[in-house]
Amino acid sequence: MDQFIQRENIGFDFAAWRDGMTEIGFETLDSYDSITIMNDTCFGPLWDIKEHYLKYETDENVDFWGLTNNRETPKSRYTQGFREHIQSYFITFKKSVITSHTFREFWENVKNYTNVQDVIDNYETQVTTKFLDAGFKYDVIFNTVNEDASHMLHADFSFYHPTAILDHKVPFIKVKAIDNNQHIAPYLLEEIAKKSDYPVDLIVSHMSEINFPDFKYLLARKYVQTAAPVSLSDKKIAVHLHVFYVDLLEDFLGAFKNFHFAYDLFITTDNDTKKSEIAAILNQNAKNARIFVTGNIGRDVLPMLKLKEYLSEYDYIGHFHTKKSKEADFWAGESWRNELIDMLIKPADNILANFANDKLGLVIADIPTFFRYNKIVDAWNEHLIAPEMNDLWQKMGMTKTIDFNNFHTFVMSYGTFVWFKYDALKPLFELNLTDNDVPAEPLPQNSILHAIERLLVYIAWNEHYDFRISKNPIDITPFVDNKLYNERGDSAPHTYVDFTHMGGIKGAFKYIFVGPARAVKYIIKRTLEKMTHERKG
Numbered sequence: 049m050d051q052f053i054q055r056e057n058i059g060f061d062f063a064a065w066r067d068g069m070t071e072i073g074f075e076t077l078d079s080y081d082s083i084t085i086m087n088d089t090c091f092g093p094l095w096d097i098k099e100h101y102l103k104y105e106t107d108e109n110v111d112f113w114g115l116t117n118n119r120e121t122p123k124s125r126y127t128q129g130f131r132e133h134i135q136s137y138f139i140t141f142k143k144s145v146i147t148s149h150t151f152r153e154f155w156e157n158v159k160n161y162t163n164v165q166d167v168i169d170n171y172e173t174q175v176t177t178k179f180l181d182a183g184f185k186y187d188v189i190f191n192t193v194n195e196d197a198s199h200m201l202h203a204d205f206s207f208y209h210p211t212a213i214l215d216h217k218v219p220f221i222k223v224k225a226i227d228n229n230q231h232i233a234p235y236l237l238e239e240i241a242k243k244s245d246y247p248v249d250l251i252v253s254h255m256s257e258i259n260f261p262d263f264k265y266l267l268a269r270k271y272v273q274t275a276a277p278v279s280l281s282d283k284k285i286a287v288h289l290h291v292f293y294v295d296l297l298e299d300f301l302g303a304f305k306n307f308h309f310a311y312d313l314f315i316t317t318d319n320d321t322k323k324s325e326i327a328a329i330l331n332q333n334a335k336n337a338r339i340f341v342t343g344n345i346g347r348d349v350l351p352m353l354k355l356k357e358y359l360s361e362y363d364y365i366g367h368f369h370t371k372k373s374k375e376a377d378f379w380a381g382e383s384w385r386n387e388l389i390d391m392l393i394k395p396a397d398n399i400l401a402n403f404a405n406d407k408l409g410l411v412i413a414d415i416p417t418f419f420r421y422n423k424i425v426d427a428w429n430e431h432l433i434a435p436e437m438n439d440l441w442q443k444m445g446m447t448k449t450i451d452f453n454n455f456h457t458f459v460m461s462y463g464t465f466v467w468f469k470y471d472a473l474k475p476l477f478e479l480n481l482t483d484n485d486v487p488a489e490p491l492p493q494n495s496i497l498h499a500i501e502r503l504l505v506y507i508a509w510n511e512h513y514d515f516r517i518s519k520n521p522i523d524i525t526p527f528v529d530n531k532l533y534n535e536r537g538d539s540a541p542h543t544y545v546d547f548t549h550m551g552g553i554k555g556a557f558k559y560i561f562v563g564p565a566r567a568v569k570y571i572i573k574r575t576l577e578k579m580t581h582e583r584k585g
Contacts, residue, residue: 059160061087061136062171066158074152081105084140091251092220094244100189100219104140111184114139115218116206118173119193130173134188135206138220139175150182190216214239226255233265253407253514260450261509262459272411272516275401285311285400286362288355289369290348292318294325296370296385301333303393309400311366313337314358316351318344345483349464349497356477359470364400366467368393384416388465391518399467399518409472409513410504412461414520419462423532427456429493436499444475446510458502459515472508476500 055067065085069077077083082105104113114134145151154175161167176186190205190213197203205212210225214236221240226233241248252269287304291297294317304313315330315337317323323339330337338358342351348369352359359365371388373381391413392399399411419425434452441450452458470477487495505515 060167086138090220094246097219110187112141113187117188133176136172278401280309283363287366288314293370306394316342346486387416409469410508410515411467433494448510460502472513
């Protein structure tokens with residue numbers, strides 16, 4: 049790069065191009081063989097564009113060229129006021145145009161519009177016409193004028209037909225073409241990965257930043273990949289383990305032996321008796337750790353947040369806890385815990401190697417098998433947690449706009465096992481939550497802890513970090529999910545009421561007893577009124 053120009057963000061792309069040309073000077077521009085204007089609304093180049101420059105530079109029948117064009121229609125010509133034109137996300141002007149009076153006149157008269165539609169109406173749709181009327185000729189890499197557009201809402205191939213863009217090897221693909229064609233986005237990304245050398249991860253990273261990071265087509269590319277081994281000697285690594293069930297401590301100490309990096313171990317527990325038991329087990333295993341008694345409030349989450357002054361000094365942090373499920377201990381608790389260990393503790397070397405990516409701030413576990421064989425997460429119940437999530441979002445002072453009421457479900461690390469960079473979750477620590485902010489045990493549903501469990505991915509997103517998912521090594525056919533989420537119940541349709549969504553037990557009581565009682569009362573009242581009326585008659 050020979051020159052960088054920083055300017056106030058006004059007037060959109062055409063005003064920026066105008067300012068760039070003015071800064072360099074039109075007399076200086078006259079010395080160039082070509083000038084290309086483009087904006088950041090696209091990804092690329094997907095393919096080498098050198099051949100296109102060489103082709104058009106030697107073609108005397110072309111004075112300026114672009115990637116794609118929009119056709120003229122009776123509506124565009126007579127109602128909207130534009131004719132056939134090059135789409136302005138990429139246009140190259142040759143010397144014949146650059147040295148013309150028309151070129152300088154056009155750019156010197158570009159105004160700072162505040163409405164993007166004014167820019168489209170006055171510049172994007174008119175720039176081609178301006179130079180055609182001056183006698184110049186244009187071409188595009190993919191001429192869409194005579195292409196079949198009968199299946200499209202509008203004949204804008206760059207937006208509505210990204211498959212054609214790839215088929216014609218147009219070097220750039222619009223960002224909006226990915227975002228607005230999410231139903232085929234997985235295949236577009238796969239095609240780009242197979243047919244070009246462009247790093248698809250750049251697309252995934254950008255789309256995760258400018259929109260929600262958990263769209264289905266993005267999730268497909270968010271598994272942790274095998275990374276080249278890196279030295280972690282310059283990184284400070286902390287592991288926080290909350291030990292409520294002391295009998296499980298040795299299982300975790302054994303799993304930690306998979307780490308091939310130095311780390312500091314922080315253990316929290318709920319009382320002094322357990323602290324002594326933990327110290328004895330650590331001594332038997334020749335393991336050092338700092339042990340904190342944090343009380344029996346907040347399960348594993350609040351104890352971690354209470355370690356803020358310590359954990360904030362570390363580059364990478366792992367958070368785990370001795371999980372059990374009293375309701376269905378082996379099938380739910382043990383399988384869940386063992387799978388989380390397999391996903392986040394045993395492959396920790398590779399996970400931390402992935403953190404060399406500056407944009408990666410969080411690694412969560414894949415969905416445990418128990419939640420694939422059993423429908424535990426219900427969209428309506430998730431909806432009940434959304435207000436608490438929105439409230440926390442506001443309290444953390446987040447800058448990105450999101451309304452969790454609009455989500456059907458959330459991408460989360462089931463059980464809050466997680467690896468993270470402190471800055472990725474810093475707003476959560478900065479809340480400085482205390483015991484008074486968290487309900488006592490037994491923990492009710494839809495509590496602040498359930499909200500935090502679901503918020504981690506989105507907090508990292510707000511802090512401009514992406515996340516990755518550590519794959520569950522237990523491979524289950526997706527037909528299991530298909531069976532689970534496509535059940536119609538009995539062979540005959542029936543109506544049922546889920547009282548969870550009507551206020552729990554109180555709602556059930558009102559539905560079963562109060563409602564019918566009021567109906568009977570109303571019928572008796574109306575009957576008595578009718579009888580009284582008949583007597584008077």
